[in-house]
Amino acid sequence: MSQVPSAPYLRAPLTEAVIQFDVPANTGVIAQQDVVNRLSKYYPHSANLASFEVLIDGTGGTAKLAQQSIGFRLSTDDQADIALVFPNGLATARLAPYQGWESLRDRARANWTEWRRATSLRQVSRIGVRYVNRLDVPIEGEGGSISLARFLEFRPQVPSIGGERPFAGYLQQVTLPTGSALWSVTITSALVTPPPLLKHVSLLLDIDLFRTAEIPGNEDEFWTITDCARSLKNRIFESCITDEARKLFS
Amino acid sequence: MNKLDTAIRPHRAFKPNPFVGLRTAPTGRDSTRLHEATLRTLSQAFTTQLARSQTASLEEQLYESRAACKIRISAIAMHLPPDWRTRFFSQIDNLLDIDSWDFDDRPATAESFATLLRMILFIRGRRPGLGATASGNFIATWTVGRDELTIECKPDDQVRWVLVRDLEGQRESAAGETALPRLLDVLQPYDPQRWFTNGPDQVTP
Numbered sequence: 001m002s003q004v005p006s007a008p009y010l011r012a013p014l015t016e017a018v019i020q021f022d023v024p025a026n027t028g029v030i031a032q033q034d035v036v037n038r039l040s041k042y043y044p045h046s047a048n049l050a051s052f053e054v055l056i057d058g059t060g061g062t063a064k065l066a067q068q069s070i071g072f073r074l075s076t077d078d079q080a081d082i083a084l085v086f087p088n089g090l091a092t093a094r095l096a097p098y099q100g101w102e103s104l105r106d107r108a109r110a111n112w113t114e115w116r117r118a119t120s121l122r123q124v125s126r127i128g129v130r131y132v133n134r135l136d137v138p139i140e141g142e143g144g145s146i147s148l149a150r151f152l153e154f155r156p157q158v159p160s161i162g163g164e165r166p167f168a169g170y171l172q173q174v175t176l177p178t179g180s181a182l183w184s185v186t187i188t189s190a191l192v193t194p195p196p197l198l199k200h201v202s203l204l205l206d207i208d209l210f211r212t213a214e215i216p217g218n219e220d221e222f223w224t225i226t227d228c229a230r231s232l233k234n235r236i237f238e239s240c241i242t243d244e245a246r247k248l249f250s
Numbered sequence: 251m252n253k254l255d256t257a258i259r260p261h262r263a264f265k266p267n268p269f270v271g272l273r274t275a276p277t278g279r280d281s282t283r284l285h286e287a288t289l290r291t292l293s294q295a296f297t298t299q300l301a302r303s304q305t306a307s308l309e310e311q312l313y314e315s316r317a318a319c320k321i322r323i324s325a326i327a328m329h330l331p332p333d334w335r336t337r338f339f340s341q342i343d344n345l346l347d348i349d350s351w352d353f354d355d356r357p358a359t360a361e362s363f364a365t366l367l368r369m370i371l372f373i374r375g376r377r378p379g380l381g382a383t384a385s386g387n388f389i390a391t392w393t394v395g396r397d398e399l400t401i402e403c404k405p406d407d408q409v410r411w412v413l414v415r416d417l418e419g420q421r422e423s424a425a426g427e428t429a430l431p432r433l434l435d436v437l438q439p440y441d442p443q444r445w446f447t448n449g450p451d452q453v454t455p
Binding site for chain 2: 011012014096164168201
């Protein structure tokens, strides 16, 4: 009997991990800038984030483009650690290679401490923990097809519309409550194009866990709650993949 | 039914641009005017953005280029040996450094770097030496004794290769251009594994 690999995986398929805390109101640019300055020791690079909006006057036949600052993106020299300072919250992200939950959580905690020092908005209205995975599946031979069922438990079920011909792309997303009270999750799976590896098909598995109710103000309780996301997201990930997928990154 | 077609797609990301791409609804003059006004506004915005990027200092452009490369490397870090990424970053930093860059050269492009990374993972060989062309393409080089292999990575998985082999005292050179999936096939007569294997920093499957 072949052994089924289990976490922690040798080559974890995680491409990005994010812990984000939202507050119920917007903080001003000066406070955001203060957060940026406080975080600059760890994140030496910063850039403005801007959004663009096209405004159309339906009667006059004119259109305008409005640009608005929506925060700051901070990064380390190796670009693997990122912080996003928004008017209504702070995100701490880590790109691959992933260093583990403790490392990300500790960085998020240090960043959040600086946010709390710089702003008056401290009550968190939403905790978000997002893990973006990419399964790189080798293609055997030329062309052909793969069965998603070999790799994903979370996959689309499509009625026979095109006969037995395989589908050329897919995107599936569900939002549902988890087994843990007050936590919900949005799971997205899709085809990644182009795949970063030749002769591979890459499958996105994006797990976005969040909680918006009964978030404690007490510091210790708050981090205990946040730590709950660790086992939850692991359980959700494991339930979305198959043993065949586990072999890909073990 | 949950079978997915694996036919290799063109190496070009689909970038939906529905608003600009939408054809004007054939309902009347108003929709045409709105469509044209929108296109004019967006065109002005893009022109401004382009002008801004052209006035960015070379140092800023090189920083952006280094940052983009590192983010792309992170996306495939799980397929690289642990210290490989760190050493590759040093190569990128040295190559795209303001002090070593010719002011007339265009900073190496993300499209070329995407091809370089896909090539590295495809051949699973030793870490190459890095260079860049004046037109913004990355160059990978391997040298074993007097045998040299140089590959220019162009956007969209196109590669141009030049090699020199020392065959019992006779120098033989060859060059060509091909799509990346064919690279190992076209190099086969020259025993490409002599450049790719037996190094301490080889990318392993």
